[in-house]
Structure formats: structure tokens, C-alpha cells
Amino acid sequence: xxxxxxVHLASLNxxxxxxxxxxxxxxxxxxxxxxxxxxxxxxxxxxxxRLLFPGDARLIEVVPGAVSLGAALGGGALDDGAMxxxxxxxxxxxxxxxxxxxxxxxxxxxxxxxxxNWPPGFTVQVPVVGVDAGLVAxxxxxxxxxxxxxxxxxxxxxxxxRLLEVYNKTIAPAWNLRxxxxxxDLVGLQIPVQVGFSIIPxxxxxxxxxxxxxxxxxxxxxxxxxxxxxxxTVRRLHREYGxxxxxxxxxxxxxxxxxxxxxxxxxxxxMGFAVDEGERAIxxxxxxxxxxxxxxxxxxxxxxTALAALAIAQSxxxxxxxxxxxxxxxxxxxxxxxxxxxLVLAEAALxxxxxxxxxxxxxxxxxxxxxxxALRFLPDFPFRPTTFFQFPPWLxxxxxxxxxxxxxxxxxxxxALAARIDPARAIS
Amino acid sequence: MISxxxxxxxxxxxxxxxxxxxxxxxxxxxxxxxxxxxxxxxxKSTLLYVAGGLDADYEGEAVVAGRxxxxxxxxxxAAFRNVSVGFVFQSFNLLPxxxxxxxxxxxxxxxxxxxxxxSIGQLRIRAMEALDRVGLADKASRLPxxxxxxxxxxxxxxxxxxxxxxxxxxxxxxxxxxxxxxxxVIQLFSAMVRDGVTVLVVTHEERVSAAAGRVLHLxxxxxx
Numbered sequence: 276x277x278x279x280x281x282v283h284l285a286s287l288n289x290x291x292x293x294x295x296x297x298x299x300x301x302x303x304x305x306x307x308x309x310x311x312x313x314x315x316x317x318x319x320x321x322x323x324x325r326l327l328f329p330g331d332a333r334l335i336e337v338v339p340g341a342v343s344l345g346a347a348l349g350g351g352a353l354d355d356g357a358m359x360x361x362x363x364x365x366x367x368x369x370x371x372x373x374x375x376x377x378x379x380x381x382x383x384x385x386x387x388x389x390x391x392n393w394p395p396g397f398t399v400q401v402p403v404v405g406v407d408a409g410l411v412a413x414x415x416x417x418x419x420x421x422x423x424x425x426x427x428x429x430x431x432x433x434x435x436x437r438l439l440e441v442y443n444k445t446i447a448p449a450w451n452l453r454x455x456x457x458x459x460d461l462v463g464l465q466i467p468v469q470v471g472f473s474i475i476p477x478x479x480x481x482x483x484x485x486x487x488x489x490x491x492x493x494x495x496x497x498x499x500x501x502x503x504x505x506x507x508t509v510r511r512l513h514r515e516y517g518x519x520x521x522x523x524x525x526x527x528x529x530x531x532x533x534x535x536x537x538x539x540x541x542x543x544x545x546m547g548f549a550v551d552e553g554e555r556a557i558x559x560x561x562x563x564x565x566x567x568x569x570x571x572x573x574x575x576x577x578x579x580t581a582l583a584a585l586a587i588a589q590s591x592x593x594x595x596x597x598x599x600x601x602x603x604x605x606x607x608x609x610x611x612x613x614x615x616x617x618l619v620l621a622e623a624a625l626x627x628x629x630x631x632x633x634x635x636x637x638x639x640x641x642x643x644x645x646x647x648x649a650l651r652f653l654p655d656f657p658f659r660p661t662t663f664f665q666f667p668p669w670l671x672x673x674x675x676x677x678x679x680x681x682x683x684x685x686x687x688x689x690x691a692l693a694a695r696i697d698p699a700r701a702i703s
Numbered sequence: 704m705i706s707x708x709x710x711x712x713x714x715x716x717x718x719x720x721x722x723x724x725x726x727x728x729x730x731x732x733x734x735x736x737x738x739x740x741x742x743x744x745x746x747k748s749t750l751l752y753v754a755g756g757l758d759a760d761y762e763g764e765a766v767v768a769g770r771x772x773x774x775x776x777x778x779x780x781a782a783f784r785n786v787s788v789g790f791v792f793q794s795f796n797l798l799p800x801x802x803x804x805x806x807x808x809x810x811x812x813x814x815x816x817x818x819x820x821x822s823i824g825q826l827r828i829r830a831m832e833a834l835d836r837v838g839l840a841d842k843a844s845r846l847p848x849x850x851x852x853x854x855x856x857x858x859x860x861x862x863x864x865x866x867x868x869x870x871x872x873x874x875x876x877x878x879x880x881x882x883x884x885x886x887x888v889i890q891l892f893s894a895m896v897r898d899g900v901t902v903l904v905v906t907h908e909e910r911v912s913a914a915a916g917r918v919l920h921l922x923x924x925x926x927x
Contacts, residue, residue: 277820280812291800604796607757608862609785609813611778699758702796703748 276614285621288598295594296626299587299682303630304637306580307678311638311670313576317569318665319642324561327437327658331495332533332559336373336551337361337526337543351547352522364542366535367528371410374509375524376403378480378516379473387487388464391453400474401466401488402501405509406433410527414494416462421491423507429465429489433503436493437658444657465489471516480516496527525551580681583630587623588685595619595693602693603701612694619690620683627682631675638674639666704870704901705731705754710763711924712749723749724761725924731903731917733869736896738912739905741921747905750921751872754903755788756780768869782815789863793875795855797847797862804830804843807862833861837891853884860891871895873904877911889914 289296339353351357353372362370380401385393408421411433415421421431439461443454455461466488471480488502497503506523513520530539540550595602602615610618642664649663712724723746731737741747752758753765756772759780765772768787775783789810790796797806807830814820821829834840837857839850847855856876863871873892877885889911892902896916904911905921912918919926 276813279823280814280820283823284809284812287801287805600796601798604798605809605813606781607755607784607790607796608810609781609815609866611781611813613778614781614813699752702757702792703752 276610276617281614281617281621282625285618285625288618289622289625292594295590299590299623299626300630300633302583302586303580303627303678303682304634306576306583306681307631307634307674308637308641309579309634310573310576310677311635311666311674312641312664313569313572314673315638315642315664315666315670317565317573318667318670319660319663321562321565321569322665323658323660323663324565326660328557328561331529332536333530334496335528335530335536335540335543337528337548338524338551339522340547340549353524353526353548354522357522357546357548358526360546361526361528361543361548364528364539366530366532366539368531369409369529371407371527371529372405372506372523373407373410373525373527374405374506374520376405376504376509376512377518378471378512379475379478380468380470380486381472381474382466382468383472384467386464386466389455389461391455392451394450394452397450398472398474401468402498403432403509404498404501404503404524405506406497406503407506410496411492411494411503414492414496416492419462419491421505423505423511429487430504430508431491432466432488433492433494433497434490435497435499435501436495437499439493440657441499444655444659462490462492470512482516577677580677583678584681584685586685587626587682588688591619591623591686591689592692595689598693599696599701602696603698606696606698607702615696616690616694619693620686623682623686623690624679627679628675630682631678634678635671635674642666704733704735704768705729705903706764706766707750707754708764710750710753710761710765712746712753712758712761722924724753727763727925729754729919729926731901733901734896734899735917736892736902736915737904737917737919738915739903739919739921739926740907740912741905742907745921746924747907747921748874751790751874751903751905754870755790755872756783757790778815781813782818785810785813785815786818786866787868788870788872789866789868791856791859791863791871791873791876793878795847795852795859795879797855797858799847802844802846803834803839803850803858803861806847806858807833807843807865809862810866829865830861833864834858836864837861851884852880853887856880856884856888857891860888864895868900870901870903873902873906875906875908876904877906877908882910885910 337353358370358372361367380403381398382401383398385391411421414433419431424430439455446452447454468486468488469483470486471483473479510520528539530536543550605615646662646664653659707727707729710724710727711722714721714723739747739750749758753761754767770783770787772780804827808826811821811826811829831840831843834843837860839854839857839861842850842854850858876888880888893914896902904915906912
């Protein structure tokens, strides 16, 4: 039987049983809609979480051990020697220093190059951490340098990409400040600061002088509430203010593959250092929670699809029994057992395809509805996504494919039942 | 055209075996109009199902339209039913949900491999021609429920003619028809015979057997 004939006859049969066709299509539609909706939701929320916690799965942050038995056991301070040993661990591609500045820096004027209603008398303590240029090299804007500048030149700084979002969504509204433009527009702006000044009583250094920080880029590798400067600048300021450099605050190791992280972390601990799970651990836990919840919902949707397949199987079985004589007539006209089987399967496939297409459409419309409701009713929190869903093209194909496959699976037994009909007995 | 030799067909009724056709022989020449008469339950329909390749569970030899039916596989028997024979039944056996033209098109949808398969459009044109031959072109879009008994039987005949079969097998074709409709069906059969179609009708109606060129009596499973 040719495909065109098969589709023609299957369509006629489906049209002749409108009620059954509508019910079966609805069953397939619900399964497909639920599957596509939940998978799109899981992917969308996962994407939003990655924006909120942009942890790089290949990075681990090494910090001095909480209890150290000293350099004799390989632990102790995170100095240059420790750096070399960490660099030689298997799987390590790079090791970069972080050194917290222990000289206070404060900003009491608006940044230059951006329109901002800085409140009179408002002073912000600026936490600063020194980082190796290699850690943030990929985040520097073209033409920007990240090294300790000559005296009188602005100090290059990098800010966390997320800090801008947090400022615009929480700090600015709370303090009635003007919101800052997005990312790239800010690069180059200069922040007047006072080096040595602290808003905490008795913490201001004896020597206080004016300087400028110049924004060289935004990076996910800078701690959220700090500005990153070249590590050489931190060491220079420590020398200027007589602060000792007993060791680095932390060392960031970049591994070849995320799979190398557990073994590298274990090796770091054996060396007497600790691993700061911090944000990376949160990102992993959030990612895992989202994966588990999305997986459970997708499983539920698959269960609904399986139930739809069962409903279709039951309905088609009843339909085949009711059409025993009709099928025998087709056999008397030349239909083979294979034709009859194919006819029942084609009817199921058409129902599954129609249900799948409808289901995908409903899922997409429901997602748009949820997004519109979220936009209207949810507060404008940092990193609030414009959509909680992701619909890659393959997801549409998955919805339709799963629906059609489920319908076909459900039709296997009824098709076999139809193919076994004895035309002579059924007609007589 | 039809040659049945030593056909024996049994049914099992619980523990009892019922012999319906007993060592039956039948020869029908090409282009002949033959009627088989006999009382209800005498095995007339069974005889047609054997000759039409619908029933393969029998003993003996059956050669119809040059095909040895015992030698055919199930798939080949289906192709034989599609190409070589046309069936007309007492209860019309139209699909109730399909309009007359779609019912008439059905055999064309199952064209076996090796037979040129017309497109759906071509098939519709051929079905309309077949309906025109039986005088129902103007009722092509009607469902069987909206046709009279005679009209339904004419649709069934148009369907049987679609594949231009060599043999037409009719099972009590006028059994559910009034005198006028029955006469119209008989005239259609006669016209088909004039076109060279071999017609084998089983009936218990005098008016049908009177139109046939040869009448055989089926009694106790044998033809006399």
C-alpha cells in the first residue's frame, strides 16, 4: 500500500470517528505539552541560575588550611613556593594568585564619565583584591592593560559582571540613585578614591591620598562585592603602608576538565591547604537541584505520555473490535495483513503527530503566559530573567516525536489484533 | 475461468465437525453467467469465499482466473482479490462512514506491488466513472445511510468493477432489494457478462437464476 493511499484512508477513518480522534489527540497533546513545558522550564531556570552563579566548573580556589602543621608537611602559607607546587599537580593548566588589599580605599564622589546623582556626604568603602592578569585576561576590553600603573596614573580595575546587576536592581532603588548603563558602556569610567581612608573609626591610615580607579572590564572571576586590581598594585600598596605579605589570600587553579576537580581538590588537601567551595559549591548545588527538579517534572511528563499511550491503546483496541467487519471488507478488497496493520499504526501516528504539534504549541503559549505573568507580578530582582523557558528547535522535535512514538507504541497491540482478523469469518 | 476440484470444507462446531462442501467440483467458463442455488446454510457463501481467495482453509484444488489459489501466499491471495475478482455481498458491505465515491475508490488504495498505482485524484476519477456506469454519479458524495438498498448495491457493484476484474462473485446480491432494484442489479450483471466478465452468483431467488446462463444446485455440499 502506497504512503499516499495509507494516509488518505487513515485520515478518512479518523474523520469518521471524530469523538475518538479528538479524545486520543487530547491525550497525546497533554503528554507532549507537559513534557515540552517542563523541559523548557528546567532549561530556562538552569540558564537563569548560571547567570546568577556563573561558576566555572574547571576552577577551584585554594586557601590556607584552617589548621596548618606548617611547611614541614607541605602546607602553611600560600607563597610562591606553594604556587609552584600547586602548578605541578596533575591536570592543572594554570595557577593564579589572589591577594586581598589590607589598605582601606574609599570612594566619596561619583565616578567620572557617567551621570550619577551621588548623595552628598555619601562614602563607600571599596573592598579590593589583587589578582593575576592571567586570571582575567579574557575579560579585559581590547587595548586595556592590567598591570601596576606608574605613579599618578589610574589603577586598572575589574568589577564583577553581577555587581552591576545587583547595584541596578537593589542598591540604586534603595538609595534612590541613578541606574548605571549596561556592561560595555561603563568600561573606561574612572572612580575617584581616597587610598588609606576608612569609614570605620580608627581604621584610617596616617597617610591618605587621592587616586583614581579606571574600569578595564567586567568579569565573572572577580568576587561579587570586590574590585580586582593587579596583584602587583596590592603588593606595592602593602609596601607603601608597611603591611607584611605573609602569603596570598588564595590561589585559583584552572584544571583541564571539570572531571579533574575532585582529584585535584583531594591533592590540595593532602598538601595541607583547604579548598574554598564557596560560590562554586552553591552553583553546583543550585544546578543539581534544578536538574533534579526538572528531571522529576520531565519524568512526570513522560509518565503522562505513557498514560496517553495506554489510553490510545485502549481506545484503538475498542475501535478495531468495533471495526472488525470494516477491516474484513478491506481485506476482501485486497488489503493484506500488513496493510491493515499499517493502517492502524498510521491512524495512531497521525493522532500522535497532531497531538504533539498541538501540545508543543500549547506548551509554548503557556510559557509565554507564565513569562508575562512573571514580568507583571514578580519584583525586579537581580538577574530576573526575561524568560524562564528555553525552546531550542530540538525541543519542538522532541515533543512531536515523543507524542508520535507513544501513540505508535500504544497502537502496536491493536494493529496486531487488526492484522489477525479472518475476513471470511468476519464477513459471514 | 473458475475450476474447483474435490473441494471439501469443514467447520468445527464445538466437538462436532460439520462438512459444508463435500468433494465439490465446479467449472465456469470465461464470460459465463452462472448461478448456484440452494437453501440457506447449504454452503453457497462458503463456495464463493473459496473461489474468491477469502477462505484458504479447505481441501482440494481451486484455479481461478489462471491462479492456483492453494499455491498463493496470504499476500498473493490479497493481490488476487484486489486484481482478479470483485465481490458483491447481500448486505452490501460498504463502509458506513465513507461517501459512495470513497467506498468505490477502496480497491484502488490496495493496488499490489507491480500493478500501476493511480494517484488519489486519478482514483477518484475512475471511481466516478464506475459510479456513472451504475447510474449513481449524482449521488457520489452521499453516505451509504442516505442511499436506498438498491443504490447501495449498485455502489458495491461499482466498487467491484473498479479494478476491472475478470471474475465477479456475488453472494445473494438481490436478497435485500425490492423487485425494481433487484432487476436493475440483474441487468448490470448481464451487461458485465456482455463485457466479458465471468459472473458467479449464489442465490435462492428465482429471478436471478432465471437471468443466468447456467444454474447449479448445491445440496449436501455437492453441486448437481
